[in-house]
Amino acid sequence: MAITDTVMVTNxxxxxxxxxxxxLSTCSTFAGDLQxxxxxxxxxxxxxxxxxxxxxRNDNFVTLLTPGLNLQYLADxxxxxxxxxxxxxxxxDNHDLEDTYNTLLANGSIDLLPNGLSLQASASITHVxxxxxxxxxxxxxxANTVEYSSYKVGxxxxxxxxxxxxxxxxxxxxxxxxxxxxxxxGYNASFASESGHNSRLLFWDVNSNYFDYEExxxxxRFYMADMKxxxxxxxxxxxxxxxxxxxxxxxxxVSEIQGTSSIGAGLRWRAADHLxxxxxxxxxxxxxxxxxxxGDETDDYFSGSIGWKPSARTDLFAKYYKRFFGDxxxxxxxxxxKRLTTTISYNEVIDAFDRxxxxxxxxxxxxxxxxxxxxxxxxLLSPDESxxxxxYTFVDTVSQLELQKSNAFSLIKTFSFTTELSLSRTTxxxxxxxxxxxxxxxxxxxxxxxxxxTITRLTSRSSxxxxxxxxxxxxxxxxxxxxxAQNDYYRRYNIGWTKTLNRTLNxxxxxxxxxxSSNLSVNYEENRVYLQLVKEF
Numbered sequence: 001m002a003i004t005d006t007v008m009v010t011n012x013x014x015x016x017x018x019x020x021x022x023x024l025s026t027c028s029t030f031a032g033d034l035q036x037x038x039x040x041x042x043x044x045x046x047x048x049x050x051x052x053x054x055x056x057r058n059d060n061f062v063t064l065l066t067p068g069l070n071l072q073y074l075a076d077x078x079x080x081x082x083x084x085x086x087x088x089x090x091x092x093d094n095h096d097l098e099d100t101y102n103t104l105l106a107n108g109s110i111d112l113l114p115n116g117l118s119l120q121a122s123a124s125i126t127h128v129x130x131x132x133x134x135x136x137x138x139x140x141x142x143a144n145t146v147e148y149s150s151y152k153v154g155x156x157x158x159x160x161x162x163x164x165x166x167x168x169x170x171x172x173x174x175x176x177x178x179x180x181x182x183x184x185x186g187y188n189a190s191f192a193s194e195s196g197h198n199s200r201l202l203f204w205d206v207n208s209n210y211f212d213y214e215e216x217x218x219x220x221r222f223y224m225a226d227m228k229x230x231x232x233x234x235x236x237x238x239x240x241x242x243x244x245x246x247x248x249x250x251x252x253x254v255s256e257i258q259g260t261s262s263i264g265a266g267l268r269w270r271a272a273d274h275l276x277x278x279x280x281x282x283x284x285x286x287x288x289x290x291x292x293x294x295g296d297e298t299d300d301y302f303s304g305s306i307g308w309k310p311s312a313r314t315d316l317f318a319k320y321y322k323r324f325f326g327d328x329x330x331x332x333x334x335x336x337x338k339r340l341t342t343t344i345s346y347n348e349v350i351d352a353f354d355r356x357x358x359x360x361x362x363x364x365x366x367x368x369x370x371x372x373x374x375x376x377x378x379x380l381l382s383p384d385e386s387x388x389x390x391x392y393t394f395v396d397t398v399s400q401l402e403l404q405k406s407n408a409f410s411l412i413k414t415f416s417f418t419t420e421l422s423l424s425r426t427t428x429x430x431x432x433x434x435x436x437x438x439x440x441x442x443x444x445x446x447x448x449x450x451x452x453x454t455i456t457r458l459t460s461r462s463s464x465x466x467x468x469x470x471x472x473x474x475x476x477x478x479x480x481x482x483x484x485a486q487n488d489y490y491r492r493y494n495i496g497w498t499k500t501l502n503r504t505l506n507x508x509x510x511x512x513x514x515x516x517s518s519n520l521s522v523n524y525e526e527n528r529v530y531l532q533l534v535k536e537f
Contacts, residue, residue, distance in 0.1 A: 032075020038537045041066040041085075045141055049526040050094060052135055052142055052516075061092040062141050077111035089140055097143040101127060109156075116159035116166070122152045130179070133358055133401035133476055133521060136490060137514060141528070147178040148355070154187075162198040166191075173213070175353075181405055182355025186213040203238065203268070204229045213352050220250040220352035220409060223259075226321075228266075228278070236270045242280045242303070246323065252352065252408055253441045260324045261285040264303070278305045282321075313337065323348075325411060325440075342419040349412050356437050356446065357406035358476050360399030360483045367392040374519055398520050399483040401476055408441035429454045444480045449473040462500040469493055486520040496530075504536040 043064035050060040068085035087101040104125040111118045127145035129138035138145040154171030170189040177183050188211035195203040208225040223246060230240025247259030266280025283300050303321035308314075319330040331346040364382040370393045372378040381398070383389060417432040431452040438445035452470045459465050472490040477483065496510030510530040517523050 032073055032078065035072045037070045039068045039070070039534060040537075041068065041532065041534045044531045046529045047141060047526060048528075049524060050091070050097070050142060052144070052522070052524045052526060054522045054524050058094065060094055063090040064088070064140060065090075078109065080106075080108040082106040082108075087140055089143070099140075099143060101140055101145075102147070103127070112155075116157050118156050118158075120152075120154060120156050120169070120171075123150070125149045128355070131401075131403045132356075132474060132488075133403065133486060135516070136472060136474060136488070137492075146181075148182065149176045150174070161196060163196045164193060164199070165196065166193045168192065177355065181403055182353065184213040184215045184353040186211065188212075199232065201232055202229060203232055203240070211352070215353045215405065218251055218353070218407065220252045221248065222350045222352070222409065223247050224350075228280075230268055238268045238270070240266055240268055240278070240280070242266055242282060244282065244321065248350075248409060250352075254409065257324055257409060257440045260322070262301075262322075266303075274309045274311075276307045280304070339422050340419065341422075342417075344417050346415045347413075349414075351410050351412055352408075353406055354410055354412075354437075355403075355406075356410070357404050357408075357439065358401040358446065359404045360477060360480060361402045363397055363399040363483050366395045366398045366484075368395050369393075375523075396484040399477075401486055406439075408439050411438045411440055412436070413438075425458045427454075427456045429456075442480075445478050447473075447475040447478065459497075464498045466496045466498075467494070484520075486518065488516060488518045488521055491515045506534050508532040508534075 041064070043062075043066070045062045045064070046059070047062065048059045049057040050062070051058055064087055066085050066087040068083070071080065071082040073080040083105045085103045087103070089098050089101075091097050102125050104123060106123045107120075108122070109118050109120045126148050127138060127140070128148045129136055130144050130146050135142070135144055151174045152171045154169055156169040157166060158168070159166045168189075168191040170187065172185075172187050174185045175183055188209070190209040191206065192208070193204065193206045195205070205228045206226070208223075208227075210221075210223045212221045213219070225243070225245050227243045228240050230238050232238055242264045243262075244264075245259070245261045247261075248254040248257055262282040262284045264280040264282030266278060269277045269279075271277060280303050281300070282303055301322045303319075305319040306316065308316040313336045315332070315334045317330070317332045321328050328348055329346055330348070331344060333342070333344040335342045366374075366379055366381060367383055367389055368374050368379040370391055374395055379395070380387065380389075380392065383392075413434075413436045415432075415434045417430075419430050421428040429452075431450070431454075433448075433450045435448040436445055437448075450470065450472045452468065454466065454468045456464060456466045470490070470492040472488075472492075474486075474488040474490075476486045476488070478485040491514070493513045494510060496508055498506060498508045500506045508530065510532075512526075512528040512530070514526045514528075516525075
């Protein structure tokens with residue numbers, strides 16, 4: 001174990017050194033503005049259920065000591081933004097939970113050529129939940145986190161002109177986890193190009209991406225390209241050709257997700273100066289039929305998109321087409337006024353070797369009291385023959401969900417809605433989000449829904465009062481043939497008051513209540529009281 005820990009520490013130092021060399025070389029090579037801000041944070045926290053137990057709660061006082069450093073560098077042709085902190089925890093009773101945590105967020109770029117080519121690098125060290133099936137709320141206080149590190153370095157080429165734009169990148173990627181779940185290395189690439197308003201003969205719109213990831217002996221590759229090219233006429237209706245192709249490869253199971261390829265012809269209607277509508281009819285390559293979720297072949301189809309940008313404050317793009325899994329959509333909307341800002345987005349992406357694969361283990365029969373709600377307190381798991389079941393009813397087969405390494409491609413559909421109203425002294429913010437992750441080999445999926453409402457009020461020139469309510473609903477292992485889904489519900493209330501004592505010192509008082517209810521997992525409640533001091537130097 002000591003040898004393994006030493007190797008892990010050595011590898012981490014090597015990776016951090018690579019990022020540090022890039023950051024420091026940037027600062028030393030390019031003359032610019034460098035700002036370094038050290039800080040020290042001290043948190044004193046009381047929790048009445050430090051281990052998140054349903055019963056026999058264990059309260060604790062927890063102390064967090066966090067020195068940190070923020071570095072910002074900006075020059076002509078280079079930039080660095082780095083924030084690092086190390087946190088040590090102490091517990092009044094549960095000394096076994098005491099630990100040291102590192103967090104890092106670093107980004108840097110160097111312009112290699114004046115026409116858009118740049119070298120970019122990033123590194124992050126975060127702490128994620130050990131298992132969402134146990135608790136989605138992971139932090140240093142409850143000590144139920146896993147360190148997750150991501151490193152990326154690559155080249156980017158970005159250029160915008162009146163005739164065309166290009167946004168492209170290729171990156172080496174390395175992701176590591178303390179428990180080895182969600183690790184991968186490899187590279188990814190993306191390319192997007194669009195004609196500008198000064199194009200006179202042709203117009204085009206190209207979007208493509210590719211990744212090649214490995215984990216141990218497994219490898220997964222994915223490729224997607226969506227291209228349009230058309231002829232500009234003197235009228236508002238212009239013809240174009242559309243080509244779409246996506247494919248999977250590697251040694252992961254892809255029997256149910258054969259790629260989709262199609263070619264089509266369509267018309268672009270420029271309804272107004274800032275409004276375009278595209279419609280095309282697409283013929284699917286019969287030699288490369290998609291299997292999809294239901295195993296049906298993909299028929300020829302119509303696709304369409306709308307682009308609308310009436311001003312710098314409003315931007316809308318919506319798209320419909322078909323992929324290997326059936327109907328596919330994309331949406332991006334942004335609208336900003338003096339006080340109100342709203343953004344809406346919907347995307348569907350393919351991933352591999354992510355940290356979200358929950359597998360049922362220890363499958364058991366669930367018998368619950370007749371007429372009572374289906375909760376573990378009212379139920380029995382796999383009762384033996386000696387138990388009198390005359391007052392019980394068989395409900396379903398259930399299991400414990402265990403986080404495991406992903407051996408399949410996954411489809412992730414994300415919808416997000418955010419709106420913020422900023423008044424002279426008060427800010428209101430509403431956030432809604434839905435994530436649906438489907439295992440493309442077995443067809444089971446997990447859904448994560450969340451809603452948050454925040455009110456922030458400036459009570460004086462140097463103080464701020466905030467209230468936040470958050471609701472989370474996780475449905476894990478849906479559509480599994482062996483066991484029923486696990487449904488978890490979280491409600492979180494937080495009230496905080498921050499006072500700026502001077503230019504470099506502020507204090508925050510806050511209270512928090514967390515409530516979790518579940519049909520299969522543990523139910524618990526926790527209350528916390530926070531006191532935090534932050535000093536910048």
